[in-house]
Amino acid sequence: MTTINPKAPVLVTGASGYIASWIVKYLLEAGHTVHGAVRDPAKKSGLEHLHxxxxxxxxxxxxxxxxxxxxxxxxxxxxxxxLVMHTASPFVISGFSDSMEALVRPALEGTRNVLEGANRVSSVKRIVLTSSVVAIHGDNIDSLNVPNNTFTEEHWNSTSTADHQPYPYSKTVAEREAWAINSKQSRWDMVTINPGLVLGPTLTKSSDSASMGIMKQLVGGMMFPAAPHLQMGLVDVRDVATAHIKAGYTSTAKGRHITSAGNPTMLQLGKLLRKRFGNKYLFPFMQAPKAMIWLIAPLAGMTRKYISLNVGYPTRFDASKSQRELGMKYRTTEETVCDHFQQMLNDGVIKRRG
Known part of the structure; x- marks a missing residue:
């Protein structure tokens, strides 16, 4: 058991990021003092929400x-x-030529850098690491090898590489390295949060998270009229932030924690949005044949291998440990995706219709 002094400051790495910003907000609202680590505190734009x-x-x-x-x-x-919340890690899934430099090296060396710092700074008692369900599985086809097509914290991604699914690979090697460093000392313990696809409102308009890009694809017409049968774990960013804080201050917390509110398909998300916002926006309303998606995949920035290994496979994530041990109560998928889209309308990312 590890008891954290609530009056001690909390370090949040990557403090301006999508998830981290909500962690900072909730910590401050709860009366904590926060040390926010960012690349450039003097940057003219992108830190307005922190200021x-x-x-x-x-x-x-x-x-x-x-x-x-x-x-x-x-x-x-x-x-x-x-208490250290290590959230900083690149989350991009396209637009780079060297996956090792864009994703793997920053994730791996950054995690090593922060945790070795914890070995030097004697005040640190606990690290909460932001990992992902992609450190648990690589492709949806992997679900055929687990009971009831359902992944738990016991599973590890063993199929991703720097060439295939480089982002999942980066999260996997980073989390494994974190556990290896943790095992070599006994002064501080570690808890990981493994979220599904994180959606929900952002505190900054300047976020370039891949979550934003996926949401833009869903509502911006790229999946209209038909979406691929792609199932994923999904969770609200506000709940992910809450899970980090609960993991930090729950003395008995240990190990990995899947955070996921459900396992919707892209089409199901489109139907939830249409239910709330009507037919005037380009939400998907039918399922696209896998063969068609496979054929046009390169035009959409995806590989045909990715389509082959992910579209059409039932994939679920068991978040019962986070509910049981951290007391998590998750927002509904409908609330998450509709709140996110409403913010996109409010911010002018999507033009209002009708």
Whole structure:
């Protein structure tokens, strides 16, 4: 059991990110002091939401300069912290030529950098690591090898590589390295949060998370009128932030925790959106034949191998451990996807119709 002093500051790495911003917000609202690590605290744009939170909670949010690939750069931000939330890791699934440089090296070396910092900074008692369900499975076809097509925390992704599914590969090697470093010492413990696809409202308009890109594909016409039969774990960003905080302050928390509210298909998400917002937007309303999706995959920025191994396979994630051990109660998929789309309308990302 690890008891964290609620008066000690909490380090949140990648503090301006999609998930991390909600963690910072909730920590501040609960009365905690936060050390937010970002690449450039003096950056002119992209940190407005953190500055706004700082004004709302005077003297309780301090930004520190840190870089995943600069050894020791998190040490100053970590000083005095008993709890470290390590969220910083690149989340891109396209638009790069070298997956090792764009994804794997920052995820792996960044995790090593933060955890080795914890070995040096004596105040640290617990690290909560943001992992993913993609560290649990690589392709949906993997579900054929697990009972009831359902993944649990016992499973590990053993099929992704730097060439095939590089983002899942980056999360897998980073989490494995984290557990290896953790096992070599006994002063601090570690808990991981393994979310499904994270959707829901963002605190910053400048987020370039792949979650935003997937949502834009779903509602922007790329899947109209038909969506691939692609099933995934899905969870609200606000619930993922809550899970991190519960994992940090629940003394008995240990191990990995899948965070997922359900396992919808893209078509089911489209139907939920149409139910709320009507037929005036380009939500999918039918299922596309796999052969057609396979044929046009390169035009949509996907490989045909990805389509072959993921479309049409039943895939589920068991989040009962997070409910049982962290007391998680998840928002419905409908609330998550509709709140996200409403924000896109409010921000002008999608033009209002009718």
């Amino acid at each position: 706004a939170l700082s004004k709302q909670h005077p003297d309780r949010l301090k930004l520190f300069k840190a870089d995943l690939l600069v050894q020791g750069s998190y040490d100053a931000a970590m000083e005095g912290c008993e």
